[in-house]
Amino acid sequence: MQTANITNNDSLNVRLNANRNFGTLDFHAWVFHNCAFESGMDVLDVGCGNGKQVLEALRVLGSTGSVTALDISQDSVQQLRAATATASNLELVVADMREVGRLIVDTFRVKSYDLAQATYALFYGVEHVKILEAMRKSLKPQGRLLVTTPLGPNGLRQLVNRLGFPTPELAQIDNFGSNVLEPYFRSFFDQVDIQIRRNLLRLPSVEAVRELYRSTAYHFEEAEPALLRFVAAEIEARGFFAFEKNAYMIQGSNPSSV
Numbered sequence: 001m002q003t004a005n006i007t008n009n010d011s012l013n014v015r016l017n018a019n020r021n022f023g024t025l026d027f028h029a030w031v032f033h034n035c036a037f038e039s040g041m042d043v044l045d046v047g048c049g050n051g052k053q054v055l056e057a058l059r060v061l062g063s064t065g066s067v068t069a070l071d072i073s074q075d076s077v078q079q080l081r082a083a084t085a086t087a088s089n090l091e092l093v094v095a096d097m098r099e100v101g102r103l104i105v106d107t108f109r110v111k112s113y114d115l116a117q118a119t120y121a122l123f124y125g126v127e128h129v130k131i132l133e134a135m136r137k138s139l140k141p142q143g144r145l146l147v148t149t150p151l152g153p154n155g156l157r158q159l160v161n162r163l164g165f166p167t168p169e170l171a172q173i174d175n176f177g178s179n180v181l182e183p184y185f186r187s188f189f190d191q192v193d194i195q196i197r198r199n200l201l202r203l204p205s206v207e208a209v210r211e212l213y214r215s216t217a218y219h220f221e222e223a224e225p226a227l228l229r230f231v232a233a234e235i236e237a238r239g240f241f242a243f244e245k246n247a248y249m250i251q252g253s254n255p256s257s258v
């Protein structure tokens, strides 16, 4: 039986902590650098979670500009609300990202953005192109659309599959990546920047792997014993268990011609 919940805030925190503690890539620094938040910017964050990018945006923007953000997880939004109670330039809603176009038109105070971004979230959205369309159409003339997403294969998930636990219900997530993003960005933007970052997670203990595995969307209780036996043998032999969990980023803009 699959037990993990992708929108669960505790699971999200476990995954974020594992990346921070055991990954070779400083993921958030990379994303922040490319978001290039600047004072006065209006930012849209789709699938904001508990606010990694929102908090950084607000820190840079101060009281200028605005952040408009949505996530389907009530827990994550609540946590972010508690952390940003004093920010009057933040509009934060619990919503399905498939509704982002309608929300921009009907609900959000700020309706056009210098940056519309989704970090590790758009692949959950099912109607990817509809969401991309809504984000793109909300851009100011020289605004940027930025999507960061996992670059498969995920080594831990591959191992779980190899151990006999395929994850077909994630097919719609698997079907999203450069195959959808590149044609879309190439159709609409004069300038398209693509980056790939390798990220090697090196976990030092069986407990750390168990906790991380339980926070994933491909967690199966039945797979745990075999996985953890494999992991224990790796740690015994090498001192750690390592797998790749790489990242892909695409950014589009229409800078005025020079």
Ligand SMILES: C[S@@+](CC[C@H](N)C(=O)[O-])C[C@H]1O[C@@H](n2cnc3c(N)ncnc32)[C@H](O)[C@@H]1O
Pocket: 006, 007, 008, 012, 046, 047, 048, 049, 050, 051, 052, 053, 070, 071, 072, 073, 076, 095, 096, 097, 098, 118, 119, 120, 121, 124, 125
């Ligand atoms: C991996 S987290 C990323 C959160 C944040 N952007 C970050 O980088 O820390 C993915 C987020 O997408 C949200 N999500 C999943 N499906 C969604 C949907 N249909 N609409 C809006 N948010 C969704 C989850 O609740 C989760 O907070």
